[in-house]
Amino acid sequence: MTRLERNDRLVRLALLMIAFSAVSILIVITVFIFSEGTPVMFRHGPGRFLLGLDWYPSEKAFGLLPMIVGSFVVTAGALLVGVPLGLACAVVLTQFASKRMGRILKPAIELLAGIPSVVYGFIGIVVIVPLIRDNLGGPGLSVLAAAIVLGIMILPTVISISVDAFQAVPSAYREGSIALGATVWQTIHMVLLPAARSGIVAAVILGMGRAIGETMAVIMIAGNAAAIPGSPLAPVRTLTSNIALEMGYASGEHREALFATGVILFVIIMALNTLANRASSRRKG
Amino acid sequence: MNSPRQRTESLRPARRIRHSPIQAAGILVLGLALLPAGCSRGPAGGGLTVAGSTSIQPFADRWAEIYQRLHPERIVNVQGGGSSAGIQAARSGAAQIGMSSRELKPEEKDLTEYIMARDGLAVVVHPLNSLRDIGLDRVRDVFAGRIKTWDELGRGSGRITVVTREEGSGTRGAFQELVMRKERIAREAIVEDSNGTVRAIVAQDPRSIGYISLGLVDASVKALALDGVDASDANILAGRYPLVRPFLFVTNGPPGPEARAFLDFILSEEGQELVESGGLLRAR
Numbered sequence: 001m002t003r004l005e006r007n008d009r010l011v012r013l014a015l016l017m018i019a020f021s022a023v024s025i026l027i028v029i030t031v032f033i034f035s036e037g038t039p040v041m042f043r044h045g046p047g048r049f050l051l052g053l054d055w056y057p058s059e060k061a062f063g064l065l066p067m068i069v070g071s072f073v074v075t076a077g078a079l080l081v082g083v084p085l086g087l088a089c090a091v092v093l094t095q096f097a098s099k100r101m102g103r104i105l106k107p108a109i110e111l112l113a114g115i116p117s118v119v120y121g122f123i124g125i126v127v128i129v130p131l132i133r134d135n136l137g138g139p140g141l142s143v144l145a146a147a148i149v150l151g152i153m154i155l156p157t158v159i160s161i162s163v164d165a166f167q168a169v170p171s172a173y174r175e176g177s178i179a180l181g182a183t184v185w186q187t188i189h190m191v192l193l194p195a196a197r198s199g200i201v202a203a204v205i206l207g208m209g210r211a212i213g214e215t216m217a218v219i220m221i222a223g224n225a226a227a228i229p230g231s232p233l234a235p236v237r238t239l240t241s242n243i244a245l246e247m248g249y250a251s252g253e254h255r256e257a258l259f260a261t262g263v264i265l266f267v268i269i270m271a272l273n274t275l276a277n278r279a280s281s282r283r284k285g
Numbered sequence: 286m287n288s289p290r291q292r293t294e295s296l297r298p299a300r301r302i303r304h305s306p307i308q309a310a311g312i313l314v315l316g317l318a319l320l321p322a323g324c325s326r327g328p329a330g331g332g333l334t335v336a337g338s339t340s341i342q343p344f345a346d347r348w349a350e351i352y353q354r355l356h357p358e359r360i361v362n363v364q365g366g367g368s369s370a371g372i373q374a375a376r377s378g379a380a381q382i383g384m385s386s387r388e389l390k391p392e393e394k395d396l397t398e399y400i401m402a403r404d405g406l407a408v409v410v411h412p413l414n415s416l417r418d419i420g421l422d423r424v425r426d427v428f429a430g431r432i433k434t435w436d437e438l439g440r441g442s443g444r445i446t447v448v449t450r451e452e453g454s455g456t457r458g459a460f461q462e463l464v465m466r467k468e469r470i471a472r473e474a475i476v477e478d479s480n481g482t483v484r485a486i487v488a489q490d491p492r493s494i495g496y497i498s499l500g501l502v503d504a505s506v507k508a509l510a511l512d513g514v515d516a517s518d519a520n521i522l523a524g525r526y527p528l529v530r531p532f533l534f535v536t537n538g539p540p541g542p543e544a545r546a547f548l549d550f551i552l553s554e555e556g557q558e559l560v561e562s563g564g565l566l567r568a569r
Contacts, residue, residue, distance in 0.1 A: 056469060057452045058461075066472070130489065139446040139490060141475055219478070224451075227472035235475050245478045249339045249453035251367060 033266055037259030049260060055226040057246070057254035064239070064261060066228045071212055071238040071268070073229060074146045074222065078211040081151025083204055086158030091188055093159070094166040113156035121220030124149040129221055138233030141223030146236065149217055154207035161206060165199020166192060198279050205276040209269060215240040239265045332360025333543045337371015337384030340404065340455020341532050344563050345384060351559065352550050361547060372396065375535045381544045383535040386455055387462060399534045401551050403566040405499030406459055406528040407508035407516050409484070411491040416440045418510040421527060424464055427494060430471030435492065447474040448483050448495035456480060459530050460496050480564075499528075500564025521566060532565065 041049050044062060052063020093105055125141075128148055133140030169192055177187040193200070215238075223235020224245055237245075243258050243265075250258055335345055342365045349361035366374070368385040372393055375383030389398055408424055410416055416438065426432040428447055435441040449470050450457035461470070477483045480497040487495045488505035495506075499516060502508045508516045511527055520526040534551075536544060550556050557567050 054472070055452070058458075059469075133490060138444075139475060139493070141486070220482075224476035225473050226476065235473070237476070245451045245476065246453050248478070249365075249451075249455070251339070251365065251370075251453075254453055 030266070033259055033262045036256060037261075037263040040253055040256035041260045041263070049257075050264075053228070055242075057250070057257055060253065062253075062257045062260070064242075064264060066226050067237050067239045067242045067261065068264065069228050070222075070236040071240070071265075073143055074150060074218065074236060074238055075208055075211040077143055077147025077232070078150035078154055079204060079208060081147055082154040082158055082207055082211075085151070086155050086203070086207070087162055087200065089155070089159050090162035090166055091192075093163055095184070095188065095192070109156050109159050112152070117153065117214060117217040118220070120149050120153055121217035124217060124221035132233065136233055138231075139223060139235060141221055141235050142233045143222070143229050143236045144232040146218050146222040146238075147232070149221055150211045150214055153214060153217065154210045157210050158203045158207040161203035162196070162200050165196035165203065168199060169195040202276050202280040205272055205279060209272045209276070212238075212265075212272070213240060213269065215244045219244060239268075332362055333382070333547055334362045334364065334374075334380040335382040335384060335534075335547070336364040336366055336374045336380035337535075338368040338386040338455065338532070339365045339453070340386040340458065341384040341401075344402070344532070344560070344565065347559055347563065348547075348551050348556060351555075352547060355550075356546075359543065359546070372535055375537050378537065381536065381541060382547070385533040385535055386459065386530060388531065389533065389535070393535075396535045396537055397539065399536075399548055399552075400531045400568045401534050401548070402532040402557075402560040402568055403521075403529050404455075404459060404532060405516065405521055405526065405530075405566055406456065406463065406496050407499045407502045408494065408496050408511065408528075409487050409502065409506040409508050410494050411487060412505070412507045413491055414440065414507060416509060417507075418513055420512050421464060424511070425466075425468060428460075428465060428470050428474065429468045430473060441492075443492050446486075446490050446493035447471065448486050448493055449474045449476055450480075450483065450496075451476050451478050454478070456496070456498060459528075463528050463530065464496075496528075498564050499566065500561070529566070 040062070044060070049062055049064050050068070051065050052061065053065055054061040054063045055066065089105075089109070093102060097105060124145055128145050129140035129142075131140075132138070132142060132145055136144070173191050173195055174187055177191045178184075182190065218238050219241045222237065222241065224237045224241055225235040226237050226242070227234075229236040239261050242261050246254070246258060335349070342363060345363045349363050353359060353361060364380070368387050371380065371383035372385055372389070373383070374380035375396060383396075385398075386404065389396065408419065419438070423432065423438065427438075427445055428449065430447075432438060432445070434444055438445075447470075450460070457470075475486065475493075477486060480501045483495045483497050484501060484503075484506055487493045497506075499508075499521075502516070510516070514520050514525050514527070516526055516528075521529055534548060540548060551560075552568060560567055
């Protein structure tokens with residue numbers, strides 16, 4: 001073996017080890033969360049965790065249902081706000097925008113993704129929360145506030161992926177439709193949207209993953225009451241906030257219950273990722 | 286034009302990395318073994334161990350930091366675990382000093398206790414709220430969710446926005462113990478994870494009520510008198526104000542020289558100034 005070949009082997013081995021250590025971090029995290037979080041669930045019964053309404057860890061009441069519902073409600077609200085805005089923006093970017101307009105819009109959207117979530121939370125608490133409290137009633141810290149802020153936060157994800165989806169539609173579709181006498185709006189909602197559907201579904205699901213995983217901004221503006229919200233103006237607590245909020249002082253079973261919260265979150269996010277992969281592979285296939 | 290083809294040829298061996306499964310497993314194990322190396326902390330080699338209440342822990346960290354700056358040769362380890370665990374650790378000798386943010390129970394009274402500082406709670410409302418005084422029982426009713434509107438308290442109208450701290454917080458623990466006793470704080474209450482955010486929300490929302498550490502009350506909120514007793518220094522010193530709890534250091538028998546020196550430091554003028562700057566009340 002020459003010296004060069006030996007060096008080659010060494011480099012390859014080193015790179016392989018680094019690559020494997022990244023994978024092993026994932027394995028370590030998974031094993032760690034499950035080994036810390038599942039015993040307490042089975043000690044008290046998974047039903048009490050998944051369906052219990054009372055979260056009072058100091059009294060050994062670990063009902064996570066309000067947080068599970070809270071995560072889904074807030075995420076659904078964020079999609080309601082973010083998907084129409086994002087899709088509209090993607091249509092404009094791919095169909096109407098001139099080169100110059102695109103040059104302004106695209107970097108602006110990318111900038112939106114770079115704003116730290118604590119800044120979104122701060123704007124939420126200073127602007128949106130008082131607006132809701134003064135005009136609609138309630139404490140202001142609410143499902144609605146969280147939905148609006150998260151809806152804005154998922155925009156970059158929704159926009160960039162649906163832009164890709166629209167661009168993947170062959171231009172012959174669009175030209176054909178116009179040639180047949182369809183208006184631009186008819187072309188968009190009868191030809192482009194159906195043709196780009198699986199990509200749009202992937203955009204929505206990835207936006208959903210972003211919304212369900214967001215923590216900091218939600219803690220600041222959602223009010224964090226561990227109860228199922230009765231209205232959009234009621235405070236709400238998500239799974240991620242539950243962990244971040246109480247991690248500081250939790251010990252013993254309380255700490256384990258926060259890991260159990262992590263297990264549930266992990267399962268939900270894995271399911272979403274799988275769905276997203278399915279949706280986007282269908283697009284290619 | 287054979288150069289692109291040549292390039293793919295020369296790339297190919299690098300792409301196809303074939304290793305035996307055993308080799309791969311070995312690499313994986315090595316990767317796993319490298320991970321925890323950075324996480325383990327060395328064993329606590331000698332020195333003074335102080336363990337217990339998580340409410341006292343941040344202050345104990347500060348005291349230990351300053352103390353070690355003055356006496357670099359002395360080592361103080363501060364650990365959490367909660368008041369009960371701290372008392373247990375002092376009894377078993379796992380820690381020379383246990384920290385407790387609650388009074389000792391009768392069966393724990395065989396241990397020696399020292400008051401290092403006291404922590405007071407203020408029930409706060411928006412400064413424009415006309416309420417000045419509230420009974421402790423009414424506070425309990427409000428936080429338990431039995432009283433839901435300001436009309437029921439005879440002050441203004443609208444729903445009361447109840448703001449509380451997260452489970453596990455020492456401030457919530459003190460409020461639970463001193464005000465709620467056996468009752469639960471309502472599920473619907475807004476939960477914030479620091480005294481500062483509770484104060485900020487109460488300062489913003491005219492219909493809210495919350496509780497914070499006495500030392501952190503400022504002009505942005507109004508501290509209510511409880512059963513006619515103002516949250517004033519005089520009332521606290523006289524023991525009339527109801528929402529005060531001691532921060533205790535507990536030792537099993539008389540403290541050893543190292544523990545003694547640390548206790549003396551905290552009770553000294555310098556230590557007590559740290560107490561005050563942290564928003565607590567002096568031991569005496």
